[in-house]
Amino acid sequence: MKTSKLGINTVCAHVGEVKDEQFKGAISPLFMSSSYAYEDVAVKRYPRYFNTPNQEALGKKIAMLEHSEAGMIFGSGMAAVSTSLLAFLQKGDHVVVQKTIYGGTYNFIVEEFPKYGIEFSFTDGFSEADFASEIKENTKVIYLETPSNPLMLITDLEMIANLAKKHNLVSMIDNTFASPINQTPADFGIDIMIHSATKYMGGHSDICAGAVAASEVHIMRIWNVGKNLGGSLSDYTVWLLERSMKTMALRVNAQSKNAKRMAKWLEKHPLVAKVYYPGLKSHPDYELAKKQMKRFSGMLSFELLPDIDPDVFMKSLQLVKQSMSLAGVESTILSPTKTSHALLSAEERAHQGIADGLLRFSVGIEEKNDLIADFEQAFEAAVKKQVV
Numbered sequence: 001m002k003t004s005k006l007g008i009n010t011v012c013a014h015v016g017e018v019k020d021e022q023f024k025g026a027i028s029p030l031f032m033s034s035s036y037a038y039e040d041v042a043v044k045r046y047p048r049y050f051n052t053p054n055q056e057a058l059g060k061k062i063a064m065l066e067h068s069e070a071g072m073i074f075g076s077g078m079a080a081v082s083t084s085l086l087a088f089l090q091k092g093d094h095v096v097v098q099k100t101i102y103g104g105t106y107n108f109i110v111e112e113f114p115k116y117g118i119e120f121s122f123t124d125g126f127s128e129a130d131f132a133s134e135i136k137e138n139t140k141v142i143y144l145e146t147p148s149n150p151l152m153l154i155t156d157l158e159m160i161a162n163l164a165k166k167h168n169l170v171s172m173i174d175n176t177f178a179s180p181i182n183q184t185p186a187d188f189g190i191d192i193m194i195h196s197a198t199k200y201m202g203g204h205s206d207i208c209a210g211a212v213a214a215s216e217v218h219i220m221r222i223w224n225v226g227k228n229l230g231g232s233l234s235d236y237t238v239w240l241l242e243r244s245m246k247t248m249a250l251r252v253n254a255q256s257k258n259a260k261r262m263a264k265w266l267e268k269h270p271l272v273a274k275v276y277y278p279g280l281k282s283h284p285d286y287e288l289a290k291k292q293m294k295r296f297s298g299m300l301s302f303e304l305l306p307d308i309d310p311d312v313f314m315k316s317l318q319l320v321k322q323s324m325s326l327a328g329v330e331s332t333i334l335s336p337t338k339t340s341h342a343l344l345s346a347e348e349r350a351h352q353g354i355a356d357g358l359l360r361f362s363v364g365i366e367e368k369n370d371l372i373a374d375f376e377q378a379f380e381a382a383v384k385k386q387v388v
């Protein structure tokens with residue numbers, strides 16, 4: 001069977017699985033050993049070496065999903081981010097980082113890089129000129145995230161890959177929001193794909209994990225740093241993550257379809273000022289999103305009219321829960337002003353286009369009509385308490 005021809009659901013369900021030779025069980029057996037007999041110099045299995053049977057199995061699945069040669073599983077998304085960046089940056093090097101990235105990544109760069117003597121600059125925007133103008137003599141890496149959080153702006157993957165090639169840089173993307181079901185950056189020439197597997201890969205809000213996919217050569221470099229930093233994941237959780245990923249395409253496709261329907265519905269709602277979803281024609285990056293994404297993910301944001309209190313609206317929701325995290329099969333919502341972007345000044349938030357009435361909505365797999373009914377009753381409650 002040629003694995004490169006397999007459809008996405010088959011890849012999710014099968015690729016990488018460990019054969020149970022002994023009992024012929026249907027799923028990968030779980031190997032919890034932290035100690036393995038020495039085979040030869042090349043094969044010394046140990047959990048922190050990212051090479052236990054379950055770790056290797058899941059790495060293969062992630063590699064194939066990302067159209068890459070190799071994959072690695074980490075203890076968290078931030079372990080994957082920090083290890084990947086530190087594998088390609090050393091004292092005196094410089095990295096160009098896209099404006100508006102995940103808060104934890106921003107903190108890692110700003111708080112830790114000065115200690116290592118690594119330089120960084122953030123772009124002013126998302127265009128080629130914005131990235132190109134930050135490249136210096138000592139730049140080694142370009143780091144991006146698309147769609148961006150929370151306004152779902154799109155960075156051109158092909159443009160970044162070409163820019164990186166021209167200047168001999170390594171390009172890295174945090175592909176968490178799209179997931180490999182909706183976006184495979186390797187097809188556009190991006191070198192390294194990073195995930196918080198806590199989100200769509202896990203998908204049930206019960207696992208914290210990370211993943212990286214890239215060429216063998218790049219993964220070897222990340223592995224060399226990874227074994228020193230020690231950000232591996234327990235085999236039990238690796239095994240649970242393998243189970244989650246069997247239904248990943250089913251889940252993410254359902255969530256993406258739901259998100260598009262909800263975005264269209266919200267766009268027509270009289271109490272909604274604006275909807276940010278790259279799958280809407282009204283989104284400034286709609287054409288670019290269509291070029292580089294399959295569906296447009298399950299994440300969207302919308303802005304309530306200024307006289308509607310976002311707190312009353314959110315607290316009135318019964319099905320949709322307030323939550324800091326995202327991408328689970330259950331719908332969740334948060335206010336960026338009160339949570340992820342609370343530390344920014346009101347001015348900076350306004351500059352970035354993040355209004356107080358902006359809400360980020362992670363769309364789950366519930367039936368659309370049930371989500372709409374929940375939103376309708378919350379809108380009614382919010383109108384009753386309208387600020388006049």
Ligand SMILES: *Cc1c(COP(=O)(O)O)cnc(C)c1O
Pocket residue numbers: 076077078079102104105174176177195196197198199208209210
């Ligand atoms: C959650 C998240 C991370 C960090 O992942 P953890 O699993 O929490 O360490 C990184 N990037 C994005 C886009 C995320 O949403």
